[in-house]
Amino acid sequence: MARIPPEADAMPFSDKTFWIETFGCQMNVHDSERVAGTLAARGYVPVERMEDAGLILFNTCSIRDKAAQKVFSRLSQYKALHREGRIFGVLGCVAQQEGEELFHRAPHVSLVAGSASYPRLPELLARLEAGERRVSGLEPAGDEAFETELTRRGHPYRAMLTIIEGCDKQCAYCIVPYTRGRERSRASAAVLREAQALAAAGYTEVQLLGQNVNSYRDPSPAGLSFAELLAAVAGIPGLKRVRFTTSHPRDFSAEIVRVLGDHPALCDHVHLPSQSGSDAVLRRMRREYSRAEYLEKIALIRACRRPLAITTDLIVGFPGESERDFEQTVELIEQVRYAGAFIFQYSPRPHTEAGAWGEADAVPAEVKTERLMALQRRQQEIQAADNQAWVGRTIEVMVEGFHERLAQWSGRASSNRVVNFSGSGKLENTAPGALPLLRPLRPGEYAWVRIVRAGANSLVGEQAPPPAAGA
Ligand code: SAH
């Protein structure tokens, strides 16, 4: 371990304004909401611009090298603010990956904390406030999930809710088990209490989060399975849309599909990362399923009582991936016809099995880029063709905002497809005899939209009356 620079410039700080920039997955976005809640409870006030904050936090991602490098470029970009007495903190996966080495790489950083240490944030903050110059929280995850009432949600109508933290899988390429630690599920009663409180506070959409939601194991005597938990959340009055991410194919069960069929509040969408279409690559990735087993799960989902959109994650250029392996991935997306796919170039990561393999089987950078582009192109063609099936149908959309440039509203369908639409607004004051009033739509409201056009990445429509029942 490199020597940590001396604590020459220790001083207490009293500027209780903060700013957090978040990178990475939804787990991180939600963690930032919990960190913001903890800060608010200690009297900190959020500010709009980093330059105005006394405490500047980066909640970081290290899933690929590029993501991890972002924080270092941010840190050097804003280094001058440290001389003005601002305090810098690095949270999340890069913090856990780098540990105290981070104090050496960026000596103006005063706080380094991984996600398993967030329950200790009040104590870590108190030490910073008292003037301690380098404070770290880097312990491995314990057995219990992080429970806190101190969440400051950034979104007024769609709420994220963690049900399981960490990951017990050991995919050869992935740093998450190292940065997030072992799996810890929350007690079902705590999840349900939080979901009920969200509904009572006016949230209509809840997203259940975990690196691997379907390996959820209720630690309480209630012993709910993931599917039972889904059903229970979906049954909470007021919740209109319940989503969940991410599902691991190995743990994805017929019971989940049955529950999806039975509960209209569960969204028409399953995100099921396949990573590759080649058995040889899946084996080396340690994904714990073959292509055929993956396709069996797809068949289960396709057999659901109502149509579900299926999306995925794919990695190209994993070490040893041959042209034939890659073609099998192309064939897989043609066979499944995903409604969307996140496609990544393999990036070697520290603390992973594949990261230690060296260059011998590495796929050259230009081949990775070619494969990425070829797969993306094919996926776009599939989406463009399949989205045509939506033209002429009327679907319900949760309004997210208004696009000034397009002069259109934008929102999402239950399938998570983006829908842009023109609309007159919402009719109010519709009691008999009253003068009806047309007001603009508001984010978080639902509108019915008749789809008139479809592109690869969005549907375009116009506001319309709801379809007649049974239509
Ligand atoms: N827990 C989720 C995914 C977490 S990371 C799951 O298992 O599906 C999100 C995605 O990042 C992964 O699905 C994978 O496609 C991608 N990813 C992870 N590690 C990567 C690496 N080293 N290089 C490139 N992509 C990676």
Ligand code: SF4
């Ligand atoms: Fe990473 Fe695999 Fe765990 Fe997903 S299941 S977080 S890809 S180790």
Ligand code: F3S
């Ligand atoms: Fe990134 Fe950590 Fe999420 S590595 S993807 S922020 S779990």
